[in-house]
Amino acid sequence: MKPDSRWGTGAAGDVAASGADLTRERSAQLFAILSDDSLPEQDRAGAREDLVHLHLPLVEHCARRFRNRGEPFEDLVQVGTIGLIKSIDRFESQRGVEFSTYATPTIIGEIKRYFRDKGWAIRVPRRLQELRMHIVTATSELTQDLGRSPTPRELSERIGCTVEEIIEGMESSNAYSTLSLDATDDGEEQGGSMLDALGIDDPNLEHVEVRESIKPMLDQLDPREKRILVLRFFKNMTQTQIAEEVGISQMHVSRLLTRTLDQMRVAMQDAR
Template identity: 65%
Template sequence: MTEKTTSLAGEGNERPEAVTGNSSAVPDRARARALFERLAELPEGDPERQRIRDQLVELHLPLVEYLARRFRNRGEWLDDLIQVATIGLIKSIDRFDLGRGVEFSTYATPTIVGEIKRHFRDKGWAVRVPRRLQELKLSLTKAISDLAQREGRAPTVSELAAHLQMSEEEVLEGLESANAYSTVSLDAPDSGDEDAPAVADSLGMIDESLEGVEYRESLKPLLEKLPAREKKILLLRFFGNMTQSQIAAELGISQMHVSRLLARTLAQLRDGLTADE
């Protein structure tokens, strides 16, 4: 069964000797050396090179899995981590030089670990969300791009729902989950509305502590208490990247009304965050 990872863990910084000290992860070093010696003798383009390369990959898969498991508590599927780690293994095989005077497993370990860390930097989510929502976010991103190109404007929630054959509630859920992948800066301008102020301007005086994780967590219950329309407006504006004019068209109200509701709701959230200070 595929193992799913769930929380933060260490990042594989042990010395390679310690890592490969695990008996189940230690490859047959004598066989590995013999394979690398044979590989060095073969000319480029020789079909036997690929066969030996495949044997080296298979021989070191226990090491790959062992290193991947060290990152199993960071919100990624273990199978995905093993695939990423295997890429690091293949890079190590292609770059390894017997003349370095080190065992291959010692040489490969930092490369494999580095590949896994790069995966988290490039693809990681700010907070852990279920894979279903991650896939939904990816589907929405593609749908928004396709519909925007076709229509010449940002699609509405109802258009996205029809395009993806899902409910509007599921679309909104996916848009909200996108905040776990990338956050919106409070200093960013209210793009799409000419001469619009930065988001932070709607909050009154800038509160530096709003950048803290504890405030993001505190926002969750406040958002749940909002009326359905105000919550939808926030989701469409900050998670759906829709302009105030587009939101107005979606909800059938004026752009000025949307602006007032946004300002009032943001002020309400700010008051809720600072009430206990």
């Protein structure tokens, strides 16, 4: 007699088969308790909890399909368990469907949704997240059919939405992932990061607005007053040096500076 290939060969196959049968029988008993409204709530809650523990291996089996994708296996199991609980609460044993068959798509769907939500750097509406997935699929199909990248109008006709919605979905794709400023451009720890390539603020920028506001006022000054201001504030000369340069007394330089600055101060206040 040939061994049953579904379960392996020899004693190992028999053990696997008997284990699956025991799980199936126990599951049926627990679902019977869970669906019996005449039983105390405590008994039904206990059956629900036992069902979760009984089918955790199924969750772990589904989670293993998504390993090595950047998320801890334990987190994937937790997310998959949420799908398992949803399946338990919605399952109707009288339909004659195997629970594992019913629960697997829900568990996998929950894990896939976790990856989809986790990938968005900026939170966008669920509608746009789903539209982006449709756009990606339609773009791939149309590229093969047309031999080129499809236009937004062609995508809208394929998906069944407006061109404006397609453009909105494309723009939302920019929020799907971001790159850290500390990330290197060659994947090596010793490589330069994006932050190293960014410029710094020019400390002189904050003075640009002031200089541009003063220029018209300087043009209106008397040539001697203008020269004194330039010597004092642009060439950093002392009042004594300015007096020798211009040929007047230091006291006269001081009075001219004070008067000129007062005039410019009033003019700037009026300009505001």
